[in-house]
Amino acid sequence: MKLKVCLSLCLLSLTTPVMADDTHGQTSLVNQAQTAQQQEQQHNRQREAGFQETEQTLRETAARLQKTKAGLQKEIDSLTAQFSKNESVLAKQEEKLRLETGSLGEIFGVVRQNAKSLKSDLSHSITQIDRQAYTPVVDDIVAAKSLPSLKQLNGLWQSMNEQIRASGEVAQVKIPYINAAGVKQTEPAARLGAFGVVTEQGYMNWDHNKQVAIPYLKQPDDGPTLNSIAPLLAGQTQPMIVDPSKGTLLTQLANAPTLLDRLKAGGIVGNIILGLLAIGLIIGLFRGISLATIKRKIKVQLKTPEQPGNNPLGRVLSVYDKEKHRSVEALELRLLEVVVDEQSHLEKGLSMLKLLAALAPMLGLLGTVTGMIETFQVITQFGNGDPKVMAGGISMALVTTVLGLVAAMPMLLAHNILSSQAESIRVILEKQGIGLVAAQAEQDQNDDLEQAA
Known part of the structure; x- marks a missing residue:
């Protein structure tokens, strides 16, 4: 302990001169520190004053908000009570209304x-x-x-x-009308009750959305016009065509296929059938006129057998005049030859007509099969959800069948009629030939008897 004290005194004695020299500097530093400390204390007092002022403001704001909150809560409680009361009153009033109504x-x-x-x-x-x-x-x-x-x-x-x-009334009115050129104009018309509107062009399609009249694409046959229903407007009675569906049937009328449309639906097979029908009708017409002319000439020839003409019976009589000197057997064969030749001329074209009549239904069946194949191909590709996709094949299948039957029936009828006429002419020729042979046989027999006598 004493040793430590001694050492401290020695060190103090050694440092004393140095400290004496720095005394003035330390005094300056202390003054500066004190000045800084005073400034800092002043700044802290200013900050504390600001904090206290802010705290006071926040406390006042909090107090004001608390007061506002209390007022709003009181108002909410009041409104809630009023709403509950109104709900109760409304329920009572609704019940009262229900009972009273x-x-x-x-x-x-x-x-x-x-x-x-x-x-x-x-x-x-x-x-x-x-x-x-x-x-x-x-x-x-x-x-x-x-x-x-x-x-x-x-x-x-x-x-x-x-x-x-x-x-139930027919009234004359003025309607806005859109013509074919797309120009809107006012047109005189007649309202037929609630069924339709008629102008000079016929029935009009009334567009209730645009409040204008548009002409239908197709008018019914013998459809009414404004002039034709003038007696109705005058109070008289008159029959006329009326669409009871109020326009639906007239709209569908434009979609109804024409005869040409149906024929086009038959396709190539249908055209072939129509071609066969045309050929058959030409053959039938030509042969019918020819047989009718021949039959008329034969009737005239029957009245004048002594003057053979240019007709089948005349040719038979001409052969008889040339060959009557022959024997009965030879004459019969010669007349039979002429009748067979004439029969072949009479039946010319009838076999072709019969063939066409048999071929038409077969072509119709071919078109039916072709149309069904096309329909099944469409079903395979697109399914059967949309009938319009399959309409082409089905139309071809049905139309060709109808065309085949329609073509076959008149050709069969013509073949039957023409065959009957040819057969009647052949019977006349055979009967006349047999009569001539019989007359020649009787004459020969009489000559033999005269010679024998």
């Missing part, structure tokens, strides 16, 4: 249902041209959420009565 609610449902149905009919009816004065009343009933008023109920039945009257 009673069957009126059902009546309201029926009224609205009928009003909706009537509105749908009015929106698609041609009576909107001139006879829909109560449409706004019907719209109000449909859109209403409460019981209809007496005025609305009166308007509903008046609208129904108006449509009943309009459906």
Whole structure:
């Protein structure tokens, strides 16, 4: 311990001169430190004052918000209580309304249902041209959420009565019309009840969305026009064609295929059948005229057998005149030869006609099979969901069958008629030939008897 004290004194004595030299510097540093400390303390006091001011402001804001929160909570409690009270009152009022209305609610449902149905009919009816004065009343009933008023109920039945009257009258009206050039103009027309509109061009298709009339693509045969129904407009009665479907049948009329369209559906096979039919009819017509002419000439020849003409019977008589000096057997053979030749001329073309009549149904069957093959190919590729895809093959299958039968029947009938005529002529020739041979045989027998006597 003493040793430590001694060492400390020695060190102090050694450092004393140095510290004496730095005393002035230390004093300066202490002053600076004190000045900095005072500045820092002042700055801290300013910051503390600011913090205290901010804290006071925040406390005031918090107090104000708490007060506002309490006011809002009180208002919420008040509104909640009022809502509950209103709910209770509303439930009581609804129950009271239900009890007081009673069957009126059902009546309201029926009224609205009928009003909706009537509105749908009015929106698609041609009576909107001139006879829909109560449409706004019907719209109000449909859109209403409460019981209809007496005025609305009166308007509903008046609208129904108006449509009943309009459906049974023929009225002359003016309609907006779009012509073939696409120009809109006003056209005089006649409204036929609720069934259609007629102008000079015939029936018009009334577009209820655009409120214009458009002509149908195809008019019915003997369809009415504005001039043809003038007696109806004058109050008279007159029969005429009316579309009871209110335009549906007239629209479908344009889609009805014509005879040319049906023939085109037969395809190549159908054209071949028509060609065979034309050839058969030409053959039948030519042979029919020829046989009729021959038959007429034979009738004339029968009246003058002594003057053979240019006809089958005349040629038979000519052969008889040339060969009557021969024996009966030879004469019979010569006359038989002439009759056979004439028969071949009479039946010329009939075998071809019979062949065509047999060939037409077979071609029809060929077209049917071809059309069914095409239909099955379409089904394989596209399925059977869309009938329009298969319509081509089915049309060909059906049309060719019909064409084959239609072609065969007149050719068979013509073949039968012409064969009967040829057979009747052949019978006349054979009968006349047999008669000539018999007369020659009797004459020869008489000559032999005279010679024997």
